[in-house]
Each structure stands twice: as C-alpha cells, then as structure tokens.
Amino acid sequence: MFKNIKKIVAAGIAYSLLMISQNIAAFEVTGESFDAEFQITSWTATNNDSTITSEGVVGEGFGKVYLTHNFRSRFGDNTQGDFDGQVRSINNDGVMVMATLQGIWKREGKIVSMYTLDTFSDAGMIYAEGKVDLVEGTLKFKAFEF
Numbered sequence: 001m002f003k004n005i006k007k008i009v010a011a012g013i014a015y016s017l018l019m020i021s022q023n024i025a026a027f028e029v030t031g032e033s034f035d036a037e038f039q040i041t042s043w044t045a046t047n048n049d050s051t052i053t054s055e056g057v058v059g060e061g062f063g064k065v066y067l068t069h070n071f072r073s074r075f076g077d078n079t080q081g082d083f084d085g086q087v088r089s090i091n092n093d094g095v096m097v098m099a100t101l102q103g104i105w106k107r108e109g110k111i112v113s114m115y116t117l118d119t120f121s122d123a124g125m126i127y128a129e130g131k132v133d134l135v136e137g138t139l140k141f142k143a144f145e146f
C-alpha cells in the first residue's frame with residue numbers, strides 16, 4: 001500500500017510540474033520596449049561564480065553603457081542561478097545614470113537566458129529579458145521601462 005501511495009504522490013508532483021512549466025512558458029511581457037545590445041569585454045570565473053563585464057551604446061537617452069553582472073550558480077548546478085550587478089551610463093550631454101541589476105539566469109549550451117529587474121539612480125525602473133551568447137561574446141536584451 002505504501003508503494004501505491006508513493007506512486008500517486010509522484011504522479012501528482014509530475015502533473016503539477018507539467019502545469020507549472022506550461023504556465024511559465026505562457027508568460028509574456030508586453031508594452032513599449034527598446035533593444036539593448038552589448039559586447040563582452042571580460043569574463044572572470046571562480047569555482048561557482050562568474051563576473052562578466054560588457055559595454056555598448058543604447059540610444060541617445062542612455063548613451064554609452066557599461067555593465068557588470070555577477071553570476072552565481074545555485075544548487076550545485078552550472079546551468080542556472082541568480083545574479084546581481086551594476087550599470088553606469090553616460091550620454092552625449094554628460095548625464096550619468098547608475099543602476100543596480102538583479103535577476104535570474106538559465107544556461108542551455110552556449111546561450112544564457114537572463115531575466116532582470118533594474119533600479120536606476122534617476123528613479124527609473126526596467127524589466128529586461130536577454131540572451132548572452134558565450135561564444136560570440138554578445139548580450140542582447142529587450143527592455144521594458146515602467
């Protein structure tokens with residue numbers, strides 16, 4: 001009887017995970033957005049962490065943007081985790097804005113998917129979804145201001 005209960009519980013958990021994964025795949029952010037693309041300038045690694053710095057130009061509003069992401073692996077798995085980081089941007093008018101970065105990541109092969117929620121020193125906030133190509137050395141985000 002105990003084996004049957006374990007099978008029923010396992011089946012229930014599997015079904016729940018299937019439903020959750022379908023709901024996650026259905027999540028989509030809409031609204032006005034802008035693209036932001038960066039080139040990796042350095043990658044420093046330790047046993048469980050990596051720090052990637054990158055830079056790029058993001059329109060006239062942000063100008064030249066410098067990013068630092070500190071990636072942490074969780075649960076002994078090098079395919080997922082969380083990150084934090086910093087942004088510094090300066091536009092052609094000399095206006096500098098700083099930001100904190102925080103989010104989660106998941107790696108599949110050479111591609112890291114990132115989901116980040118950022119707070120800026122000018123009181124702005126951004127949610128962004130991005131892809132890092134570890135071989136090409138690029139970061140490409142779709143960002144949503146709110």
